[in-house]
Amino acid sequence: MTDIQHMNMIQAINSAMDVMMERDPTVVVMGEDVGFFGGVFRATAGLQAKYGKNRVFDTPITECGIIGVAVGMGAYGLRPVPEIQFADYIYPALDQLVSEAARLRYRSAGEFIAPMTVRSPFGGGIFGGQTHSQSPEGIFTHCSGIKTVIPSTPYDAKGLLIAAIEDNDPTIFFEPKRIYNGPFDGHYDTPAKSWAGHADAQVPTGYYRIPLGKARIAREGQALTILCYGTMVHVVENTVAAHGVDAEIVDLRSLVPLDIDTIEASVRKTGRCLIVHEATRTSGFGAELLAQVQERCFYHLEAPIERVTGFDTPYPHSLEWAYFPGPVRIREAINKIMKD
Amino acid sequence: MSDPIGSGVTQGQAGRNLPPLRLHVPEPPARPGESADFTHFDIPAADAAPRPDETTQPGDMRDLAYGLVRVLDEDGAAVGAWNPKLPPETLLRMLRTMALTRAFDARMFRAQRQGKTSFYMKSTGEEAVSIGAALALARDDMCFPSYRQQGILLARDWPLVDMMNQIYSNTGDRLKGRQLPIMYSAREAGFFSISGNLTTQYPQAVGWAMASAARGDTRIAATWCGEGSTAEGDFHSACTFASVYRAPVIMNVVNNQWAISSFSGFAGAEATTFAARAVGYGIAGLRVDGNDILAVYAATRWAADRARANGGPTLIEHFTYRVEGHSTSDDPTAYRSAEESSLWPLGDPIARLKQHCIALGIWDEDRHAAMDKELAELVRDAAREAEKNGILGHGLHHPMESLFEDVFEEMPWHLKEQQQQMLDEWKAAGL
Numbered sequence: 150m151t152d153i154q155h156m157n158m159i160q161a162i163n164s165a166m167d168v169m170m171e172r173d174p175t176v177v178v179m180g181e182d183v184g185f186f187g188g189v190f191r192a193t194a195g196l197q198a199k200y201g202k203n204r205v206f207d208t209p210i211t212e213c214g215i216i217g218v219a220v221g222m223g224a225y226g227l228r229p230v231p232e233i234q235f236a237d238y239i240y241p242a243l244d245q246l247v248s249e250a251a252r253l254r255y256r257s258a259g260e261f262i263a264p265m266t267v268r269s270p271f272g273g274g275i276f277g278g279q280t281h282s283q284s285p286e287g288i289f290t291h292c293s294g295i296k297t298v299i300p301s302t303p304y305d306a307k308g309l310l311i312a313a314i315e316d317n318d319p320t321i322f323f324e325p326k327r328i329y330n331g332p333f334d335g336h337y338d339t340p341a342k343s344w345a346g347h348a349d350a351q352v353p354t355g356y357y358r359i360p361l362g363k364a365r366i367a368r369e370g371q372a373l374t375i376l377c378y379g380t381m382v383h384v385v386e387n388t389v390a391a392h393g394v395d396a397e398i399v400d401l402r403s404l405v406p407l408d409i410d411t412i413e414a415s416v417r418k419t420g421r422c423l424i425v426h427e428a429t430r431t432s433g434f435g436a437e438l439l440a441q442v443q444e445r446c447f448y449h450l451e452a453p454i455e456r457v458t459g460f461d462t463p464y465p466h467s468l469e470w471a472y473f474p475g476p477v478r479i480r481e482a483i484n485k486i487m488k489d
Numbered sequence: 490m491s492d493p494i495g496s497g498v499t500q501g502q503a504g505r506n507l508p509p510l511r512l513h514v515p516e517p518p519a520r521p522g523e524s525a526d527f528t529h530f531d532i533p534a535a536d537a538a539p540r541p542d543e544t545t546q547p548g549d550m551r552d553l554a555y556g557l558v559r560v561l562d563e564d565g566a567a568v569g570a571w572n573p574k575l576p577p578e579t580l581l582r583m584l585r586t587m588a589l590t591r592a593f594d595a596r597m598f599r600a601q602r603q604g605k606t607s608f609y610m611k612s613t614g615e616e617a618v619s620i621g622a623a624l625a626l627a628r629d630d631m632c633f634p635s636y637r638q639q640g641i642l643l644a645r646d647w648p649l650v651d652m653m654n655q656i657y658s659n660t661g662d663r664l665k666g667r668q669l670p671i672m673y674s675a676r677e678a679g680f681f682s683i684s685g686n687l688t689t690q691y692p693q694a695v696g697w698a699m700a701s702a703a704r705g706d707t708r709i710a711a712t713w714c715g716e717g718s719t720a721e722g723d724f725h726s727a728c729t730f731a732s733v734y735r736a737p738v739i740m741n742v743v744n745n746q747w748a749i750s751s752f753s754g755f756a757g758a759e760a761t762t763f764a765a766r767a768v769g770y771g772i773a774g775l776r777v778d779g780n781d782i783l784a785v786y787a788a789t790r791w792a793a794d795r796a797r798a799n800g801g802p803t804l805i806e807h808f809t810y811r812v813e814g815h816s817t818s819d820d821p822t823a824y825r826s827a828e829e830s831s832l833w834p835l836g837d838p839i840a841r842l843k844q845h846c847i848a849l850g851i852w853d854e855d856r857h858a859a860m861d862k863e864l865a866e867l868v869r870d871a872a873r874e875a876e877k878n879g880i881l882g883h884g885l886h887h888p889m890e891s892l893f894e895d896v897f898e899e900m901p902w903h904l905k906e907q908q909q910q911m912l913d914e915w916k917a918a919g920l
Contacts, residue, residue, distance in 0.1 A: 208730075406903070
């Protein structure tokens with residue numbers, strides 16, 4: 150299949166599930182409002198009509214139940230793709246994800262596996278307040294036995310989601326909802342852009358996969374390395390363009406497994422490193438990145454590694470743009486790193 | 490207003506002339522040193538419970554969630570509508586499997602006390618619950634057990650040595666020494682990997698059953714939890730899913746009266762039965778004499794037939810008693826009356842079936858004594874065989890590097906790196 154279509158990120162995600170349901174009869178899609186309605190963000194639109202209610206169905210509002218049922222379906226031999234409507238709602242499912250899905254292969258020495266892909270919109274920038282804006286990826290990267298994947302473009306979203314669904318380990322697939330409909334440059338007070346005209350919105354209609362654990366160089370550069378993922382890739386790209394610094398921007402795409410080789414090569418080349426994520430700072434994934442870069446690139450560093458992250462507060466509503474690690478804070482951090 | 494907490498906690502408006510509110514904290518009928526008294530239990534006659542057709546609507550059989558399905562009466566006769574009328578060979582197989590489970594428990598409990606492993610959990614007094622159910626299910630129905638259903642594996646003729654290897658966490662342990670003893674996993678026996686986290690297996694069993702139904706399969710699922718852990722959210726999520734999708738699943742609540750030191754009142758037993766949880770979810774509920782293996786068998790068969798006919802789930806409360814401690818880690822004389830076990834009004838499941846078989850003329854005391862002796866030797870020999878593969882903490886374990894296997898299907902770089910670091914460190918230390 151070489152047909153290429155323009156897709157926004159929702160359409161690309163929908164297409165990934167469509168392609169996989171067509172190819173593999175064991176793939177099932179489930180979650181709150183995902184069936185007839187097609188999901189609150191429309192990511193599963195049309196799938197129930199095409200594949201039937203035995204494979205695409207609405208669920209009761211119990212995240213613990215959704216993931217527990219998906220573990221059982223995986224044990225039966227199905228390949229579930231449950232949706233958690235917002236990442237902020239994933240906590241009731243934590244025991245089933247962390248103690249069950251993530252540990253099942255290990256504790257049964259491979260007798261039982263949990264080949265599920267948990268899709269969930271995450272991140273802020275939509276005035277969603279503290280219950281529709283969180284970035285809890287660090288909770289999952291801290292747990293052994295589960296993969297965490299975060300796309301930043303429609304092209305990547307489809308290829309990574311297909312790889313995650315085909316993967317025999319449980320995967321958390323966090324979808325940056327701020328960029329579902331278009332890339333976000335970090336300036337909330339300018340008109341929203343769509344994916345129209347964006348090269349990474351040209352998406353093959355058929356099957357393709359992007360391997361988990363391979364980062365993408367979003368921009369090549371020599372002056373410093375910026376590690377980021379999801380919405381922040383676009384915010385960083387725009388901030389760097391406005392600043393004029395020759396930064397190398399690494400879109401991690403997958404946090405576990407992590408593409409350490411790309412990170413290491415880039416920081417050794419530039420000698421400077423900035424880490425940007427929306428999630429709260431303390432024990433965030435940035436702390437792990439910082440430790441890895443320090444261990445591997447210490448003698449190549451020319452300045453301390455910096456982090457720009459969400460603050461260690463609950464996600465606010467009216468003060469969202471004070472919390473959000475936007476262009477002002479990223480620019481300041483770049484200046485600080487480049488000063489030394 | 491008085492300040493009962495004495496901490497300056499803000500109290501309600503004074504002068505409203507209302508009686509002070511009182512918090513009810515349940516207390517079991519008897520603590521250590523006190524006399525146990527079960528006379529308040531309403532034990533209906535063995536033939537009292539009606540047996541509805543398997544297609545009966547849940548709303549038309551609610552009384553069964555509050556009654557007690559029984560078959561064996563006080564004289565050992567099988568009576569009433571629930572009598573499964575099993576052939577002698579099945580009765581004797583039940584008897585032997587329960588006795589084998591008890592002998593296995595005795596041997597492994599002793600092994601823990603001898604320092605051969607870290608932990609053990611006996612199922613004494615509850616053997617009928619798992620074995621009666623396992624024999625009523627098809628061999629390929631999928632079981633999602635809790636930690637006290639070892640009887641299922643024995644009913645499915647799973648090798649004793651394999652179970653003991655797991656308990657010893659030795660080189661023969663298929664689970665590579667990763668799980669606490671008795672947290673078995675046996676896919677070939679239709680026995681799901683046991684979790685130490687309570688009742689997580691409930692929604693998983695429902696999911697397996699939903700998958701089976703969605704695929705047009707004929708197999709059903711069964712799951713077990715204790716009465717204490719019906720309080721977990723997973724239990725209620727599972728009941729909702731089972732009800733909504735009419736999943737072909739049997740959900741067993743083993744009400745053995747005690748959750749470590751907390752009596753069933755802390756899970757709501759003072760207010761209602763556990764089978765009555767089914768009523769609120771609109772699913773079939775049965776409350777069964779869990780020490781009567783014929784009743785357990787009959788109820789499971791009823792629920793299995795119902796599930797196979799697309800009649801949906803059944804919740805079965807097995808009313809029984811945990812004769813021993815929760816595990817090797819607690820001493821029940823520290824929290825409950827020592828008299829309880831001997832006064833338990835529903836007797837012992839092995840003694841009751843033995844009495845029935847003797848009354849039928851297919852069994853006698855001498856044969857029973859000979860069987861117990863033979864089973865003790867069988868278990869002893871299996872233990873000796875398993876101990877050749879090692880016991881916990883004596884070096885015969887899986888290789889160090891296996892620590893990092895099976896976290897993922899393919900080992901990612903960070904685990905390879907940590908594995909190599911561990912091996913290098915041990916080598917550098919001369920170990």
